[in-house]
Every structure is written in structure tokens, then in C-alpha cells.
Amino acid sequence: MICLIIFLIPVIVFTQADIFGYYESEYDHIQLTDKSYNFGYNKLRIDLESRPSDQVMIAGNINFQLPYGKTEWDFFDFIPMDTVEFDGEEITSFPKSFINEVYLDNIYLRTSFSKFDLTIGRQPLSLGTGYAWNPLDIFNYKDLMDPTYEQPGVNALRIEIPVATNSVLDIILEPDSIWNMSSKMIQLKSHLGSFDFSLNGGSQYHVIPDGNSHYISDHVILGGGSFVGEFWEFGLWGETFWSLDADINFGEVVFGMDHTFNNGLYLMTEYFHNSLGAEKNEVTFDHYLYSFSGETHSLMQNYIFAMGMYNITDYISANLISIGNLDDESFILAPQLNWDAFEDVTVGVWAGQSFGENETEFDIQDLAIRFRIRAYF
Amino acid sequence: MKILRIAKRLRHLVCLLNIGSIGLIAANMSAKSILDSMTMVMQPISSQGKMEQEIITSSDIKRVFTFNYFSEEKGKNVLIRYIEPRKVRHNAFLIKNNGEDIWVYFPRTRRVRKLASHAKKQKAQGSDFSYEDFSGSEEWKTDYRVKQILSSEHENYLLTLTPKIDSETSYDSLKIYVNKLNYYPSRMLYYQDSIHLKTLHFQDVQDIQGIPTAMSMRMENHAEDSQTTMRILEMEYNVVFDEGFFTERNLKK
DSSP states (O other), rough: OOOHHHHHHHHHHTTTHHHHHHHHEEEEEEEEEEOOOEEEEEEEEEEEEEEEEETEEEEEEEEEEEEEOEEEEEGGGGGSSSEEEETTTTEOOOOOOOOOOOOOOOOEEEEOOSEEEHHHHHHEEOSSSOOOTTTTOOOOOOTTTTSSOOOEEEEEEEEEEETTTEEEEEEEEESSSSSSEEEEEEEEEETTEEEEEEEEEEEEEEEEEEESSSSSEEEEEEEEEEEEEETTTTTEEEEEEEOOOOOOOOOOEEEEEEEEEESSOEEEEEEEEEEEEOOOTTOHHHHHHHHHHHHHOOOOOOEEEEEEESSSSSEEEEEEEEEEEETTTEEEEEEEEEEEETTTEEEEEEEEEOSTTTOOOOOOOOEEEEEEEEEEE | HHHHHHHHHHHHHHHHHHHHHHHHHHHHHHHHHHHHHHHHHSSOOOOOEEEEEEEEEETTEEEEEEEEEEETTTEEEEEEEEEESSSTTOOEEEEETTTTEEEEEEETTTEEEEEOOOGGGGGGGSSSSGGGGGGGGGGHHHHHHEEEOOSTTEEEEEEEEEOOOOOOOSSSSEEEEEETTOOOEEEEEEETTHHHHHHHHEEEEEEETTTEEEEEEEEEEEETTTEEEEEEEEESSOOOTTTTTSHHHHHHH
16 A cells, blocks of 8 residues: 555656545444443545546545554444353354554546546445435445445446436446356436436345345345426435345335425424345344345344434534434434534534333444544545 | 404405505515616626636635636626636636536646535635626525615615525525615625625726626625625627537636
8 A cells, every 4th residue: 555655656646636625534433232332433535536637536545543542343242131142152252353554435527428427436426315224226225324425436437427407327246256146237217397216227246135134145136216396396216126036036115205494493204115134033143244234235124314403603503313223113313513614624513312121223322422523634 | 443443444454454565565576676687797698708706714815816707698607717817827717507517627637527516615726706606696586575675875785685495595595785876786795694795886987888896896704804806808799609519618718
């Protein structure tokens, strides 16, 4: 990585690339049932962007992330199990370490031809109309407490072809070691009245239910779509992506609505169903493992996300977020204060209090507090 | 005889009413033509420029945004691309159909999100301008009834705009002072729930390509005691945009 940076510096200087980015520091405190931890990170993201001509853009970013506080985690702290059988062995811990990292998150080239745009390289991809969940986004996994945080780059080839008026055909390929394991997505996006909609098809090497409350991975063909628009002053959106194979029927669906009152109060809610999630009282270690790794988009099947936001002053907004698991009836209430302290500095203080019966998804965590400052340059 | 007198009086009354009606129609016609002239002058067919937006809040905090502005079809379609501050650099808005359709682009996630049209009433980047304030003024002619009333200012006409029945508007009424010489507005007063909410002042009117242009527009928000000044740094009119310029594809470029 150091060699890469040494190589990049003269390139940046000679190409007169635009340099910008941010510094971010985060402190977290988490209170579990019988223990508490402090942790956080300092992060520097340097974005580089060069436009050698009107048709070509080369962009990338280098990230330096230094975790502090607790950096060795045990997965068992976050699941209501002491011992499980994993790969034929009884295990009582499942450690994960966070270390200092320097990484190129994105590095891609976007070029515009008269008939299409081509983006190649490790690039940000963001699909779907949902806020907290995106069934169509087979390339990413969102953090429910912070759904708008930037996603890691995806190594992909993307071709966007305008077709007819106001329609775009979008083809994305994320290559893997063999063609069958590569993720593919084709999307036709268009407008109808005040609604935008998309029709999607894709294939992916995806986890599928094995019929015994466990998962296996197999090649799956998926179909779905999305819409976003307005009906009677309410914003409405939805999206779904479902397996087209009758034998392995699974998929996800999300519906959301929002409204902004004249006084600026913004209310939003979203319902999510994931048939790959566990049913009530049938949660296994596999469900936790695949949910935490992001391979399934939720632990159980039915969730609700609600948010209210109000600008207390011109530069301080108060949010109240609620995330509920409708299957085990546990939920989190998360008040947040976000302050645009200066033109290029934002400060956020967030808290999260969990509610629910013992051994439910959100009951594991009791209280969480997060402080984040970000300064752009 | 009495019946005859009543008939004469009625005829006289009818004549008066007719004259009044004709006068009223004439005033309305005049008001419409003033509004037509004003929208024609202040909303060129297409434009592109660079603007600076200075927001001063009620607590006297100052923020400055710089953005590129592109518009076509007399402001029906508008594209705004932020340059400064760094926090919103490359954020972009596509506002089409006079604010009915708004898309916002976030470059860090390369995500385009469609906003519901109720968002058009909200403050754009915390300023005292709403998203729809960036759009054209053509809908004033379709959504509002316009009347000319007596202006206390010799150099200005005064128009009042009230919403037509069944039209969906953000304001209860508008008062517009229009310069008699060049038909450029001097100021606009916005009313909501019968409260004088905002006043937009057009200042430093200069001639660019034969089109009078307010180089500075100051929006005072009386309810929040804040103000936003929009200054034109560069402006060019009658721009021919490529087909597909005001599309989601171009928003992401």
C-alpha cells in the first residue's frame, strides 16, 4: 500500500487531480447485558478526481482508518448463545479483530460515449429506492443505524445506456473467480407520470435456505423492480427482488412512505420483509452469522423502520429513529442530534436504547452512545 | 310613472355595473399583460451561470454556497450543481416541471434519490429559498389569479396574485412590485396563512445580452428573521443545451 501511495503522489501532482475528502473521528460506547465497551476510530479519506476531458473522469479515494479502544471482538457477545456447533466443533467464541487499515476504497474510470456511459473499476454502487433496506442492492449491506453512510466500493463494470426518452438501461457485472459466481444485474429505469420505476433482473451466487433452518450457497436468478413517487402529498416507494426459481423461493420486499409538514417536520416509515430471515422462535447460529456478515439483509423476517426529523435551528436537526423487529417484538429507539457546526464540519451525537424480551434480537444490546465529528476539506 | 323611474334607475345601475365590469376586465387584462411581460423579462428561455448564495441566520451565522446553475424552457427545468463548500461539493439537484419533480444526487454514494414534491416547499440547503423558488415563474400564470392594485410607488406597478380554486400553491398570495420601465420585478412579497412570510428584493439590475438581470437577489424571511442573498457571478443566456442535459444521466456526471 505504501508503494501504491508513493506511486500515486506524482500521478496526482502531474495530472492536477482535484483533491478533497474528510477527516472523521468516532467514539462509541456500548452497554450489553453484563458488560460494556468503548471503541472508535479516526479516519482520513482522501478523494482524488481528475477529468482529462469532458467525457472522461478518473476517481478514487484512499482511506486511513485507525481503530482504538476495544478492537478485539467476540461474536458471542452479541448473540443469546454460549456454545454452538460450527463445522462439527463446539465453539464458545468467534473472534474478530479490527486493525489499522490503509485501503483504496474506490478507484474507477467513467467515460461517456454518445450512446452510453461506461464505468469500470472499484466504484460506489447504490441501487433501489428504499432508505433503510434495498432488496435490489445485491452488492451492498446497509447499517440500519446509519443507512446513508457511504458503502464500500464494488469491483464492477457498469454500462448505462439511455433508451427512448427518460429511460436508462443499466447493466452491472461484478466479476468473481468463475462466471457463475459473478453477480450480474440488469435494470431498466424509467418515468411514468410523477413516478420513477425500474424493472430488474439479476443473478448471484447467493445464500439460500436449505430447508433445515440453515443456509447453503448456490447460483440464483432474481427478478424484481422498484418505484418511487407521490400520492396525495405522501412520498411513496417500494422495491422487491425475488428468486425466480420455483424450488428455492425466497426474496425481499420493502415499502416506504414519507411526508414533510409545512413546519418542516419530516416523518418517514419503511416496512421490510425478508423471507430468508428466521421465523419466530427458530433463530439459529447460522441466521446470526449470515445476518452479521451481510449475506442475508436481516436476522428475522419482518421489520419496521421509522424516522422523525425536525430542524431545531437552521443548523441543528433532531432525529428520532425507531427500528423494530416485528417477529420477536424487540426494538431500538435512537434519538440523534446532528449539528452543522461550521460550513465544513458536522457533529453528531446519537444514542440507542433497546427494548424487548430476553434473547430477542435487539435486547442483547442495552444502550449505545455514538459521537462523530467530520470535517471536510 | 313609478315603474318607469325604477326601470330608469335599474338601467342606470346596469350601465354603471357594465362600466365597472369593463374597467375591471381592463384592469385584469392589464395585470395579465404586466405579469406576462415580467415573466418574459425575468425568465429567459435558457441560461447558465455561476451563483453564490449567502445565508445569514437569525443567530447571525453566515454560510456561503457556490453553485453552477442551468435552466431551460423558461426555468421549467433547472439543474444545480454545488461547488462549495466542500461538504456539498458535487451534490446536485435536478428540478423539472416547475418543481413538480425533484431528484437529488449524492456523489459519495453516487446515488440519485427522487424527492416527493412536498419537499419542493422546503428550504434548499438551509437557505430562505425553497426548491420551487429556483423554478420558473410560468405557473404563476396558470395557478394564480392576477390583479393590478394601486401602487403607492410611482415607478412600480403592483400586482396581487391569489391562487385559483383547485390549484395547489405554496403561498396564499403574492404581491409583486414591477418596474414600469423595464417590467423587471423590484420585489416580491410572499404570504402564507395570511402572514407576510418572505420578501424577495431584486437589486443591481444590469443588462446581460440585452436581458435585464438582477445581479443580487435578497430573500428576507420575516418569520425566522433570516436572509439569503443570491449573487450572480457569471451568467449567459440563450444557451443551447445538448439533448439529455436535464436528465438523471447528466445529473451524475
